Every structure is written in C-alpha cells, then in structure tokens.
Amino acid sequence: MRIVRRAAGTALLFAAYLLVISPVGLVIRLFRDPLHRRPDSRLDTYWISTRTSTAPPRITGIPHQGSPARIRDDVRRFYNTLPFNYSERASAQARAIRRSDPCAAYPPLVQELQHGGSVLDVGCGPGWLANGIAFHHQQPAFGIDLSETAVTRARRVAEILGNSATFAVADLFQFHSDRQYDIVTSTGVLHHTIDCMGGVRKIAMELVRPGGLFLLGLYHSGARTKFFDHFRHLAEDRGYTEDALFEEFAAMRRRGGAGGPTDRTFERSWFRDQLFHPHESAHTLAEVYETLSEANFAVESTSMNRFGPAPRLARSAADADREFTALAGTALAEGRYFPGFFVVAARSMATQ
Ligand SMILES: C[S@@+](CC[C@H](N)C(=O)[O-])C[C@H]1O[C@@H](n2cnc3c(N)ncnc32)[C@H](O)[C@@H]1O
Secondary structure: OOOHHHHHHHHHHHHHHHHHHHHHHHHHHHHHHOOOOOEEOOOOOEEEOOOOOOOOOOOOOOOOOOHHHHHHHHHHHHHOHHHHHOOOHHHHHHHHHOOOOOHOOOHHHHHHHHHOEEEEOOOOOOOOHHHHHHHHOOOOEEEOOOOOHHHHHHHHHHHHHOOOOEEEEOOOOHOOOOOEEEEEEOOOOOOOOOOHHHHHHHHHHHHEEEEEEEEEEEEEHHHHHHHHHHHHHHHHHOOOOOHHHHHHHHHHHHHOOOOOOOOOOHHHHHHHHHOOOOOOOOOOOHHHHHHHHOOOEEEEEEEEHOOOOOOOHHHHHHHHHHHHHHHHHHHHHHHHOOEEEEEEEEEOOOOO
C-alpha cells in the first residue's frame, strides 16, 4: 500500500513538474493558461484576461482611502495591467493616428500648434496626443507617464509612425525639468493623482512658459455623479453582470460615434478606466478657475460650451457647472455616452 501511495505521489509530482515548470508546461500554458491570460506578442510585458465575468460589478469611482504612496502604486499597477486608450496592436493605434489627428478634439490646441513651439504631455498614456502632434503638426512633443507599459507602447507607436515624439516614465510630482514648454497638455490624468489641484499648480507654475498654453482635462463632479448613478442603477437595480455592463458601455460609445480602434482590448481599456478605477476625484469649472487664476492663468475657453467664449468667473462658472450636470443627466437618460469629462484651455499671464 505504501509503495502504491509513494508511486502515486511521485507521478503527481512529475505531472506537476511537466505542467507547471518544464518547457512542456510553458508551451501548454501558451494555449491554455489556468489564469486565463494570453501573451501579447507585440508587447511582452502585457497580458490580458480573456475570462468572462458574470459576477455583479463593483463600480468604484471614489477617492482611494490609502496613503499617497499606496494610491500612486495602485494607479501605476492599474495602468501597467492595461493602459487607458490601449488597442490590441500598436499598429492599429498608429493607423488610427495617421487617419485622423487626435488633436482635432481640442480646437484651442490645434490653433496654438499653428504658432509652433514645444509641447509636453503630462500623463501621456500610450501616446495618442504626443504622437498626433509630432505626426500631424511636425512639432517636438515629449510625453511623461507613470506607467511603464503605457510609455513602452507610446514609443513603439512613434517608431511605427517614424516621428520625433519622445517619452519617459515619470511621476509628475517628482518630475523636475530644466526647461518650460510652449504648450502643456494633461487630459484625464490629474484626477487620478494624489493631489489634483496641486498637480494643476505644479504644471502652471513650473512647466508652462510665460505666455504659454495649458490644456487641462478633468472629471466634472456633477456630471460624473450622473454617470455613476446610471451604471450603478443598471448593476444594482437591473441586475446587469459585468459583461452585460461592458456590452452596454461599448454600445453607448458606438452610438456616441466614438472613434479609434474597434478591438475589444481597446473597449475594455475604456470600460475599466471609467468604471473600476482605484482612485479618482472630480472637480468643477469654478474650482479650476480659482486655482488657475491664483497661478496667474486666464481661462480662454472650455469644452463645456464647445470652446466658445469662456464663461466669466464666479457666477457664470457656477452656472456652467449646473448646466453641464443637467446635460449629463439628459444624455444618459437617452442612452448617450457622457462620462462627465471637461477640458479647459488657459493662458499663462506671466511675463518673461
Ligand atoms: C486616463 S489615462 C489618460 C491618458 C492620456 N492622457 C489620454 O488621454 O489618452 C491617465 C494616465 O495618467 C497617468 N498618471 C497617473 N498619475 C500620474 C502621475 N502622478 N504622473 C504621471 N502620470 C500619471 C496614468 O499612468 C495614465 O496613463
């Protein structure tokens, strides 16, 4: 009996060795991985889960309660697992940039680029904007991001496009630059940091040259609440699973005419970024006005009124906040995509 048990144990150990450790196991896992991952041959640091989930979703969208170091590590890990705006293949992203200029979403940026000058993109992700600037406007663009995976992809896209954009892994709060830039962009980034308005101040006071332009994109508190209410209602009251929620999210984006690559990885990268983020804060136009004017910047325009004349300070900024929140409510009730994101273009009033 003891001999049989020992033989069975040895056989089990041998099978485990074959399946888990040996080259045979490695080859088998390329086809059938117990964690349902698959390798991305184009970027060897990145694996994505293909497992479907029927579990009830745990929508987040709240500030992280941990220490600053913990928040930063969680955000970095989140984007290293799957960066935002990340298509399955670098070539698909390069093709999409060639076909249409990502800067077109920001008319004040396009206008400013006509005067030439240097550009810094803070929190560049996989490099849509910086590569778009270098490719379509032939201007030097430099992107920094916390996530190594995002920066690796951004560099790869620059290589495919053959343009001059450069990238570095860096945390804005530890980033020291010996120069200032004519244009600094930061879209969808600072609300995922430990100190959003501190980040606004750092960019405005250290990185934008006197007279330069700051293009800032943030989540809006009122509109963002409507966005989460909409998806929480689907999950909690109507019993949507995570997969069902994903399908609804992707359909909403399609109905809203979302451009870019169409692969599932790309859609997933948006879905998890907007509903399952480990840390986000949300803000108002009035708050942004205040912080920017303290840093000696004048708001020139905002996406809230399609970059028309900027609402004046104080009361009209608060009115614009209320209108934007109402707009989000209406759009979402009609099944239209409205994530509650707004952009502000502001000019440095400092003199040389
Ligand atoms: C929602 S993504 C936006 C990416 C890009 N701006 C876009 O619009 O496609 C946020 C990005 O900010 C980066 N990020 C977050 N905290 C940062 C920090 N402290 N310093 C630099 N980048 C940061 C993340 O790694 C992530 O790539």
